[in-house]
Amino acid sequence: MATLNVPPVPPSPRDDAIALYTAFKGFGCDTGVVINILAHRDATQRAYIQHEFRTMYSTDLLKRLSSELSGKLETAVLLWMHDPAGRDALILRQCLTAENLEATTEVLCSRTSSQLQYLRQVYHSKFGVYLEHEIERYASGDHKKMLLAYLTIPRSEGPEVNREIAEMDAKVLYKAGEKRLGTDEKTFVQIFSERSAAHLTAVDHYYNSMYGHSLKKAVKKETSGNFALSLLTILQFSANPAKYFAKMLRKAMKGLGTDDTRLIRVIVTRAEIDLQHIKAEYLKKYKKTLNDAVHSETSGHYRAFLLLLLGPNQ
Template sequence: MATLNVPPVPPSPRDDAITLYTAFKGFGCDTSVVVNVLAHRDAIQRAHIQHEFRTMYSTDLLKRLSSELSGKLETAVLLWIHDPAGRDAIILKQCLTVAKNLEAATEVICSRTSSQLQYLRQVYYTRFGVYLEHEIERYTSGDHKKILLSYLTIPRHEGPEVNKEFAEMDAKVLYKAGEKRLGTDEKTFVQIFSERSAAHLTAVNHYYNDMYGHSLKKAVKKETSGNFALALLTIIQFSENPAKYFAKVLRKAMKGLGTDDTKLIRVIVTRAEIDLHYIKAEYLKKYKKTLNDAVHSETSGHYRAFLLELLGPNQ
């Protein structure tokens, strides 16, 4: 369930474009207006506003926002204004080719459904003129590369149906490929984790725990390492409970000295139109503090205001 709060009868895209243009005029930008407009429009509405702005003022809204805003607010707003697939493409391009942030790239790829990834691949090529698979080939390596490529390209069933016998068999196969033998058969882990549905992997984890006394997650931590382990753990945790997975990512972003604002922005912005309501509930349940309060204590100014608008009511 999304947290994005769109007015029942929002202004027309033309009126929003005029409002934004007015906010940009004069000495300094009326940032509050920018936040109040864009934080309450869905992806389709944001696309229409961009089109109207370009038509009316012969300039790109993204460029204007970039010149008027700064710092973390600029980062968050410029990411938010895109549609989900376009946003994921931008994040992956940045992570793979500029920031070399393989952890973030792994998070994005391994926490998207098969259909989302198929569309993302098309958008990536359209936007950047290069295949996402080729970027992964170039910027990753080893078993990490294999799992990302497989997870990205292999179609998976997305329904809740599970063949219990098949799931039990997969649990046994994974045990034989990992904990039962000396050394790990990584190829088997790549195959099962990339070809099976989320519901199936959840069932595999259940049977693994029943038969061997601990979770598949624990086995993965024991048998694999590095970014390969990260990819497998992301897949299994997201399969079981996406909201709980992202609550943990957010906690990690805000825990300790300093805040990982890139991670904080990425999760809130990418999930606000999908399941941020459930992520907030999991965060409260696990950490006994609302996500709104956590974000409020770790951020400030218009940047804080923008994230809190996306988060919705403090509950």
């Protein structure tokens, strides 16, 4: 469930474009007006506003926002202005060129099969290169094999599970990992890339009942590095997407300093999807509202923008 709060009768894109242009005029930008408009418009409305702004003022709204805003607020707002697939493509481009394979893994392994198929098309049309070729270039070893398989192999997204196959997969994974000396990584890649989220959750259930501990624990024992990270991301996202992202947000804000890049990425990409559920999981797991956590870790207009995307403190 999304947290985005759109007015029942939002102003026309033309009125919004005029209001934004007015906020930019004069000495300094009326940042409060800018974020109040943009944080209350969905992806379609934001696209219409950009179109109207270009038509009326012969300039790109994103370029204007970039010149008027700065720092973390600029990063968050510019990311927000894209549609979901275009935003994911941009995030991946930035992560891959910076060789940030942890963030690349987070994004790729926490998207549905249909989202990934569309993302591949958008990435190619935006940047003129295939996402698969970028992964070939920047990733390596079993991690690369896992990302490429997960990106390209279609998977069911329904709740249906064949219990016999799920039980068999649990046995196969045990034989490929804990039962033998060394790990048969190819088997892990095959099962994790070909099976649906519901199916992997069932495999985890059978693994636990047959071998006395979770598949997650087995993955941690048998694999390492970015390969382990990709398997664990797929497993955790399959079981409970909201809980997975609650953990990512906690990781962004825990300890000394805040990982603002991760914080922005999760809030902005999930606000129109399931941020309400993520907030509920965050409260349940950490006994603190996500709004309160974000409030204590951020400041100024940047804080105000993220809190608008988060919706009421609950």
